Amino acid sequence: MYNFIFQNTTKIYFGENRLGHLGEELKQYGTRVLLTYGGGSIKKIGLYDKVTEELKRAGLTVFELSGIEPNPRHTTVNKGAELCKKEKIDVLLAVGGGSTIDCTKAIAAATFYDGDSWDLVTHKAPVSKALPVLTVLTLAATGSEMDAGGVISNMDTNEKYGLIHPLLQPKVSFLDPTNTYSVSAFQTACGSADILSHIFDVTYFTATEKMDMVDRIMEDIIKTVIKYAPIAVKEPENYQARANLMWAASWALNGFLQTGAFQAASCHAMEHELSAFYDITHGLGLAILTPRWMEYILDESTAPQFKKFGVNVFGVDASLSDIDGAKQAIVCLNDFLFKTLGLQSTLTEIGIDDKNFKVMAKKACKGDVLKGFKHLTPEDVENIFKMCL
Template sequence: MQNFDYCTPTRLIFGEGVVEKLPEVMKQYGQKVLLTYGGGSIKKLGLYDKVKELLSDFEIVELAGIQPNPKYDPSVLEGVKLCKENDVDVILSVGGGSVLDCSKAIAAGAKYDGDPWDLISYKAKAQAALPIVDIITLAATGSEYDCGGVISRTETNDKIGYVDPLLYPAVSFLDPTYTFTVSKKQTAAGCADAMNHIMEQYFCEDSTLLNDAFMEGALKSLMINAQKCLDNPEDYKARAEMMLDCTYGCNGIYSLGNSESGWPCHGMEHALSAYYDITHGEGLAIITPRWMKHILNEKTVNRFVKYGVNVFGIDASLDAFDIANKAIDATYKFFESINIPMHLKDVGIDESRIDEMAHHVAVNEGLEEAWAPLTEKDIVAIFRASL
């Protein structure tokens, strides 16, 4: 078991109707608010009007139009500009993980005198950040309970995971009813995203019985409850459990004391969505079973056996490689069963830039140090197998 130093300063306020507590929470952080949101779904929900009503005594500046795979330019830069020009005290992020990821970069950039990309690319270390409060409307990324976010820079095809302890949200509001209207496509993609977050922590060299059971249970919970949410979008219990599964996903709590895995599937998928702007969860679902097949060997097989037996209930008396292959096939079939496109060509990616993307991953993601090391040649093979 590995040493660790762990702290989660985020306050979670969970359940139906909890947004009513927003004014008393926000007043702790100041009067001038930057309200960030995406393409308008919060207006259809009535949540935008609700927030404006609850914060009628606050000064609000708005940054709308934050996209999936949030962009450095214009969203981060515009948000930083608004914060500085209006002397903003606190950011309120309302929407999914992309809005919150963007808000985290804005929070740090607002307290930095140089180019905010210096912080995102780790050329400089943030010394301060604005406090962030969020209201999550999509169960997927877990950004509401972690200190990281992913930012894309279109002109260089960079998609960087920006992590800093200053970026934990101060408070996250989690009302499962706000996920009732999430589309089937995004519900499925959110499930795949969260499952991969867990698998990136599960497949490692050193783990504990406690963590394994926690993650195996979360994977089963996600698969069962995602299907329930697809069958009945207003199943509160299923939406609530799936939301909490996702919230824990990137927080580190699933794997305290485990060794690092290197998060190889995220490293590879970041290139796919940076180059082609595809849905992150779908990209992960496509890549993950091919990565599993590629790395299956004498060193890794026992981990796949445990995964197959404890998550999918595969007969433990079978040959180890038979169990492992059945587990990989079951993973693929689950994603397929919730109507995720399972080939890169299905999401508009052909072979024309495979080598270029693989080189980008090999240079920038450090996957030769992963639990199952990946060279540029390995990455090319996984991408091609995913076509």
């Protein structure tokens, strides 16, 4: 068990009709606002009008950056940073899901850097300062509304990496479950897979001894997703389901579950290669990878944790051996992701073959070893990719 410091400074407004506080929160940081969003779904659901009305009522000067991609590009970050410099932006407001928020965080840092934002992502240059970021969330998935990280893609080099710095922690986030009513069944399922993977990959399946209290909370969050994701898929305007998924996503990656134990996220590193090369939905890639990764690393050292997951979350028979219990847990997870949620179960189904697997595996391992619950070589990663075909 590791020593730790826990501090999460993001102020949360949770529930319906909280945007009346948006103007007052923004004005704490300045009057010139850059509003960022994606492809326009916030206009279709009326959220854009609600947000801009509040900004106007507060007397704020607003500039906009739209068209942020589902896997946000460093070129879009550069564009946003240039706009911030030109218009002397004081504060950023991201309205959207994790991609919009991630991109906005990178813009916040890149505004104070004279070079290519990719230098910040690849740590060729340090993050030294950042504009304040506020968010209005529209998708339960990444947890970016309550953490200090984001993921940016460079499609010119087929690379996708995380940018994490305390300065990128959102100041305030507005979480209204009704803003997720329009999220499709597919994206709801993918977001739910992402929530689960944040827990599995970083803190739950770990070789480090954990706090039992935190472990139990993780299992309850996992069970919450397993209970409410199918309901949200079938009943998109079920407030209880949407609210539980939204809050589960925030707590899956806001730092609390990392208290005492955490590790490098190997499934995320592998998926980043998939979406860097093929621009697929992140949660779908994680759903396809995770059960195969579990199957591949299953041995006497990993089986007890996989079995415990099966017993405590899915009700697998506790009298089974560790190996048999672990295998049954993997079956249960497969059934949930691909039968209950209806996600595609193979890379072949989404048009991906094995031609880039070798180079993707080397990149995931940074040429050496991919650390995690079980350390993986490039050959291991390539084999896991092949299991996903």
